[in-house]
Amino acid sequence: MNRYLLPLLAVIVMIPIMVLGLGSDPSNLPSQYIGKPAPDFNLPMLTDPSRTVSTADLKGQVSLVNIWATWCVGCRAEHGFLMDLANSDIIPIYAINWRDNRPDALKFLSQLGNPYTASGFDGDGRVGIDWGVYGAPETFLINSEGMVVYRFTGPLNRMLWEQEFIPRIAELTN
Amino acid sequence: MKRLLSMLMLVFFATSVIAIDSGQAFDDPDLQARYEKLIAEVRCVTCQNQNIKDSSAFIAADLRREIRRMMGEGLSNDQIADFLVTRYGDFALYRPRYTGKTLILWITPFLLVFFGGIVIARIVRHRMTLSIDEVSDEGGPAQ
Amino acid sequence: MIPEIGHFALILALSLAVCQGVLPLVGAHRDNAALMSVARSTSFGQFFFVAVSFGCLIWAFVNDDFSVLYVAKNSQLLLPTPYKVSAVWSAHEGSLLMWILILAIWTAAVAKFSSGIPLKLIARVIGVLGLLSVGFLLFALLTSNPFERLIPAAIDGADLNPLLQDPGLAIHPPILYIGYVGFSVAFAFAIAAMISGDLDQNWARWTRPWTVVAWLFLTIGIALGSWWAYYELGWGGWWFWDPVENASFMPWLIGTALIHSLAVTERRGLFKSWTLLLAITAFSLSLLGTFLVRSGIIVSVHAFATDPTRGFFILTFLAIVVIGALVLYAWRAPALDSTVGFSPLSRETFLLLNNVLLVIATTLVLLGTLAPLIVEMLNGGKISIGAPWFQIAFLVPMIPLVLLLGLGMHTAWRKQNPGPWMRLLRLPAIAAVIIGVVLPLMFYGRVSLMLIIGCGAAAWIVISSLIQPVRSWCRKEGATGITRSALGMCIAHLGMGVFVIGVTITSAFGIESDRAMRIGETLEVAGLQFEFRELREVQGPNYTAIEGVLEVRDGGEFIGTVRPQKRQYLVQKNWMTEAGIHPTWNKDLFVALGDQIGDGVWSVRIQYKPLIRFIWIGAFIMAMGGLVTVTDRRYRKTVK
Numbered sequence: 001m002n003r004y005l006l007p008l009l010a011v012i013v014m015i016p017i018m019v020l021g022l023g024s025d026p027s028n029l030p031s032q033y034i035g036k037p038a039p040d041f042n043l044p045m046l047t048d049p050s051r052t053v054s055t056a057d058l059k060g061q062v063s064l065v066n067i068w069a070t071w072c073v074g075c076r077a078e079h080g081f082l083m084d085l086a087n088s089d090i091i092p093i094y095a096i097n098w099r100d101n102r103p104d105a106l107k108f109l110s111q112l113g114n115p116y117t118a119s120g121f122d123g124d125g126r127v128g129i130d131w132g133v134y135g136a137p138e139t140f141l142i143n144s145e146g147m148v149v150y151r152f153t154g155p156l157n158r159m160l161w162e163q164e165f166i167p168r169i170a171e172l173t174n
Numbered sequence: 175m176k177r178l179l180s181m182l183m184l185v186f187f188a189t190s191v192i193a194i195d196s197g198q199a200f201d202d203p204d205l206q207a208r209y210e211k212l213i214a215e216v217r218c219v220t221c222q223n224q225n226i227k228d229s230s231a232f233i234a235a236d237l238r239r240e241i242r243r244m245m246g247e248g249l250s251n252d253q254i255a256d257f258l259v260t261r262y263g264d265f266a267l268y269r270p271r272y273t274g275k276t277l278i279l280w281i282t283p284f285l286l287v288f289f290g291g292i293v294i295a296r297i298v299r300h301r302m303t304l305s306i307d308e309v310s311d312e313g314g315p316a317q
Numbered sequence: 318m319i320p321e322i323g324h325f326a327l328i329l330a331l332s333l334a335v336c337q338g339v340l341p342l343v344g345a346h347r348d349n350a351a352l353m354s355v356a357r358s359t360s361f362g363q364f365f366f367v368a369v370s371f372g373c374l375i376w377a378f379v380n381d382d383f384s385v386l387y388v389a390k391n392s393q394l395l396l397p398t399p400y401k402v403s404a405v406w407s408a409h410e411g412s413l414l415m416w417i418l419i420l421a422i423w424t425a426a427v428a429k430f431s432s433g434i435p436l437k438l439i440a441r442v443i444g445v446l447g448l449l450s451v452g453f454l455l456f457a458l459l460t461s462n463p464f465e466r467l468i469p470a471a472i473d474g475a476d477l478n479p480l481l482q483d484p485g486l487a488i489h490p491p492i493l494y495i496g497y498v499g500f501s502v503a504f505a506f507a508i509a510a511m512i513s514g515d516l517d518q519n520w521a522r523w524t525r526p527w528t529v530v531a532w533l534f535l536t537i538g539i540a541l542g543s544w545w546a547y548y549e550l551g552w553g554g555w556w557f558w559d560p561v562e563n564a565s566f567m568p569w570l571i572g573t574a575l576i577h578s579l580a581v582t583e584r585r586g587l588f589k590s591w592t593l594l595l596a597i598t599a600f601s602l603s604l605l606g607t608f609l610v611r612s613g614i615i616v617s618v619h620a621f622a623t624d625p626t627r628g629f630f631i632l633t634f635l636a637i638v639v640i641g642a643l644v645l646y647a648w649r650a651p652a653l654d655s656t657v658g659f660s661p662l663s664r665e666t667f668l669l670l671n672n673v674l675l676v677i678a679t680t681l682v683l684l685g686t687l688a689p690l691i692v693e694m695l696n697g698g699k700i701s702i703g704a705p706w707f708q709i710a711f712l713v714p715m716i717p718l719v720l721l722l723g724l725g726m727h728t729a730w731r732k733q734n735p736g737p738w739m740r741l742l743r744l745p746a747i748a749a750v751i752i753g754v755v756l757p758l759m760f761y762g763r764v765s766l767m768l769i770i771g772c773g774a775a776a777w778i779v780i781s782s783l784i785q786p787v788r789s790w791c792r793k794e795g796a797t798g799i800t801r802s803a804l805g806m807c808i809a810h811l812g813m814g815v816f817v818i819g820v821t822i823t824s825a826f827g828i829e830s831d832r833a834m835r836i837g838e839t840l841e842v843a844g845l846q847f848e849f850r851e852l853r854e855v856q857g858p859n860y861t862a863i864e865g866v867l868e869v870r871d872g873g874e875f876i877g878t879v880r881p882q883k884r885q886y887l888v889q890k891n892w893m894t895e896a897g898i899h900p901t902w903n904k905d906l907f908v909a910l911g912d913q914i915g916d917g918v919w920s921v922r923i924q925y926k927p928l929i930r931f932i933w934i935g936a937f938i939m940a941m942g943g944l945v946t947v948t949d950r951r952y953r954k955t956v957k
Contacts, residue, residue: 268701286714
C-alpha cells in the first residue's frame with residue numbers, strides 16, 4: 001500500500017516549490033559581496049583623468065555606488081531621481097561609468113546634470129566584472145567600513161528608494 | 175514594472191547573433207583547446223541561458239578576455255572558476271562544483287542506478303518464485 | 318467580425334466539452350448507454366467548433382487584421398504568407414489554441430477509430446479527454462484569449478520573431494504538440510481503467526497504438542527542433558540541455574518506457590501498475606512542460622514571454638490533474654498485481670531494466686532542470702546546471718540501457734535458455750567490439766575508451782536489430798514471416814543505433830574553429846581549405862543581408878560553396894546569423910559569419926561535423942519503426 005502512495009507524495013512536495021518559484025524573478029542575481037568588503041578598485045576620474053576614485057574614498061561614511069553608462073536605457077530613466085537624491089544631500093553617490101565612451105559620458109553629465117560625488121571611468125569593464133555587475137544600472141549600498149550591504153539591479157525611483165534603501169540606511173546609522 | 179524594465183535591459187544585451195571570439199588564439203594548441211572547452215562551460219550572466227562562447231553580449235566578450243588573460247598568466251581551471259564564483263557566484267559555472275552543496279548532484283546518478291538495481295533484483299527474485307505457465311487470454315502474436 | 322466568430326466558437330466548444338466531459342462518465346457509472354453514446358457526438362462537435370475558431374485566427378493573420386491584438390504582436394504586412402500562418406502558433410495564446418485543437422483532433426480520432434472497444438471504456442476515455450479540454454478551454458477563455466481586440470487597430474504589426482521565420486521551426490510546434498497532447502489518450506485510458514478497476518491485456522492492446530503514434534510524433538518533433546537549432550542558431554550545436562528542451566525530452570523518455578511496458582502488459586498481463594504510473598507520468602510531464610515554458614519560472618531563449626498569473630492557472634490545473642490521477646492510482650494499483658512469474662533470464666527482466674533505467678534518466682533530467690530552482694528556494698543561492706553535468710549524468714543510466722538493448726530483443730518471454738541465446742549473440746557481440754575499435758581508428762584516426770563504448774554500442778544495436786529481419790528475408794518467409802510489430806521494433810532499434818553513432822562520432826571528432834579572416838584569405842580546417850572569396854549584399858522579402866561566399870576545396874579539388882549570412886529584418890532590426898552549410902552523407906561543413914573586426918576582416922566560425930546528420934536520420938528511422946508497429950494486423954482485431 002505505502003509504495004503506491006510515493007508518487008503522490010513526491011508530487012505534493014514539488015508543488016509548493018513551484019508556487020514559490022512563480023513568485024521569484026529568475027533573472028535576478030544576488031550579489032556575492034553582501035556582507036563582504038567592496039571589491040578594490042582604482043580608476044581615473046571621469047571628469048578629471050589626472051585624479052582617481054578608489055575604494056579608499058568609500059570609507060568613513062555610508063555611500064552609494066551607482067553603475068551607469070550612456071548606452072543604458074534604464075540609467076537614463078533613473079537619472080532624474082539620482083539628481084533629486086544628490087540635491088537632497090542625504091548620501092554621497094559615487095559611480096562607476098561602465099564600458100562607456102568618455103566624451104559621450106561627459107556630454108551626458110553636462111546636459112542632464114551630474115549627481116555623482118565622483119565617477120570612475122571603467123572603459124574596459126574590468127572593474128565591472130570585479131564588482132559582479134551583470135546589467136546596468138546597478139546601485140550598491142556601502143557602509144562606513146566599505147562593506148557592501150545591498151545591491152539593487154534596475155532603475156531606481158522614489159518608491160523603490162523608500163522601500164529598499166531607506167530602511168537599510170536607517171539600520172546602518174543607528 | 176521593475177521586472178519589465180530589467181527584462182528590457184536584458185533583452186538589450188542578448189541578441190540572436192552568435193559571438194565569434196575575435197581575440198587572438200593561443201599559440202599553444204593545447205592551451206587553446208583548454209580555453210575553448212572552458213568558455214563553453216561559463217555562463218553568460220546577462221543572457222537567457224547561453225555560454226560565453228556562443229553569446230554576443232559584451233559581458234561575454236569581457237569575460238572571455240579576462241579568462242584568456244588568466245590562462246595566459248598560467249592560472250588553472252580551478253583558479254579561474256574561483257575568480258568567477260567570487261564575483262558571480264556558482265551561477266556563472268555550467269559545470270556545478272565537485273564540492274559542497276553540489277556534490278550531491280554528481281553522486282545522484284550513481285545512487286539512482288544503485289537503488290534501481292536493488293529494486294530490480296527484488297522484483298526478479300519475487301517473480302522467479304511464481305509460476306511462469308499461465309493461461310494467457312487473447313493468445314499472443316509471434317512477438 | 319471573424320474574430321468574434323472565432324471567440325464565440327470557442328465558447329460553444331467549451332459547452333460541448335463540458336457535456337463531453339461529464340455525461341459519458343455519469344453514463345458509464347450508471348450503465349446508461351444513451352448517456353455514454355453522447356461521448357462520440359460531442360467530441361465531433363467540439364472538434365468542429367475548435368477548428369472553426371482556429372480557422373478564424375488563421376484568417377485574421379492571413380488578412381492582416383491588426384485590430385486583433387495577438388495578430389498585431391506577431392505578424393507584419395511584409396511577412397511571407399506561409400509565415401503568417403505559422404505565426405498563429407508562435408506565441409502563447411495561439412499555441413494554446415493549437416493545443417486545444419490538437420486535443421480535439423485526438424479525441425475525435427479516438428471516437429472514430431474505436432469500434433472494437435467496449436462502449437463503457439470508450440465513454441470514460443472520451444469523458445476524461447473532455448474534462449481535459451474543459452480545463453484548457455477555460456484557461457484560454459479566461460486568461461489567454463487570442464481574439465482580444467486592439468483598439469485603435471495598429472497600422473502594421475510588430476513582426477514575427479525572425480528566428481521563427483523558417484520552415485523547420487514553422488512545423489516543429491505542431492508536430493511536437495501532436496506528440497505531447499497524444500499522451501493524453503494513454504492517460505485517459507489509464508484513468509478509465511482505474512475508475513472501472515479493470516485493466517487487462519485487451520486494455521493494453523487498445524491503448525498501445527494510440528501511445529505509439531503519439532510517441533512517434535514526439536520523436537519527430539524533438540528531432541526537428543534539434544535540427545533547426547543546429548542550422549538556425551549559428552553555433553553548430555544540436556542539443557543544449559536547455560530547460561525547454563528538457564521539458565520535451567522527459568515525456569519522450571517516459572513515453573518510450575510506456576510503450577515497452579504496454580508490450581509486457583499486453584503479452585503477459587504483467588507490469589500493470591508500472592504501465593498505469595508511466596501513462597500518468599508521461600502526460601503529467603507534458604503538462605509540466607507546458608507550465609515551465611509559460612510560467613516565467615525558468616530562464617530560456619525558448620520560453621514564452623508570459624506572466625505568473627497564467628503560470629499559476631496552469632500549475633493549479635496541473636496539480637488537480639496529477640494529484641487526482643495519483644490518488645486513483647494509490648487506490649486501484651495494489652489490487653492489480655498479477656500472480657504470474659518470469660525467470661531471471663527473460664524478456665520481462667530486460668523490459669523491467671528498460672523501465673527502471675529510463676525512469677532514472679528522466680529523474681536525472683528533471684533533477685537537473687529543477688535543482689537550481691529548488692536550491693534557490695532553500696536559500697542556497699543561485700546555481701547553474703548545464704550541459705557538462707547533464708551529459709555525464711545522462712550517460713550513467715543510458716550506457717547500460719544501450720548495451721542491454723541488443724540482448725533484450727532476442728530474449729524469449731518467460732524463460733530464455735542461455736545456450737541458444739549466447740550462441741546467437743556471441744558473434745554479433747564480438748563483431749561489435751571489433752567495429753568499436755576499428756571504426757574510429759580507421760576513419761578518424763583516433764580511439765579511446767568512450768569511443769569504443771559508443772561505436773561498439775551503436776554497432777551492437779545495429780547488428781542485433783538486423784538479425785531477425787535478415788533471417789526472415791533469407792528464409793523468404795514473405796507474409797508468414799516476421800510480424801509488422803517485430804519488424805517495427807527492429808527498425809526502431811536500428812534507428813537508435815544510427816543515432817548513437819552520430820552522437821558519438823560528431824562529439825568526439827567534430828572540429829570548431831573561430832578565426833579572423835580577411836577577404837581573399839584561405840583557412841585550413843579538418844584538412845580542407847576554406848577560401849573567403851567575397852562579401853556581398855543580398856535583398857530578401859523582409860530583410861537585407863550581408864552574405865559571405867566561401868569556397869571549400871580538398872587539395873585542389875573543389876567541394877562546394879557556402880554562403881553564411883547576417884540578416885537584418887526590417888521591422889525588428891535585430892541581426893540574425895544564417896549559417897552556410899555544405900552537407901554530405903557523412904559530414905557537414907558549417908560556416909557562420911560573426912562581426913566585422915576591421916577593414917575587410919571578419920570573424921568566422923568554421924566547423925567540421927562528421928556524421929551529424931545521422932543524429933536526425935536515426936531519430937526519423939526510430940519514428941518510422943513506430944509507424945510500422947502500429948500497422949500490425951492485431952490492432953485491427955475486433956473485441957470478441
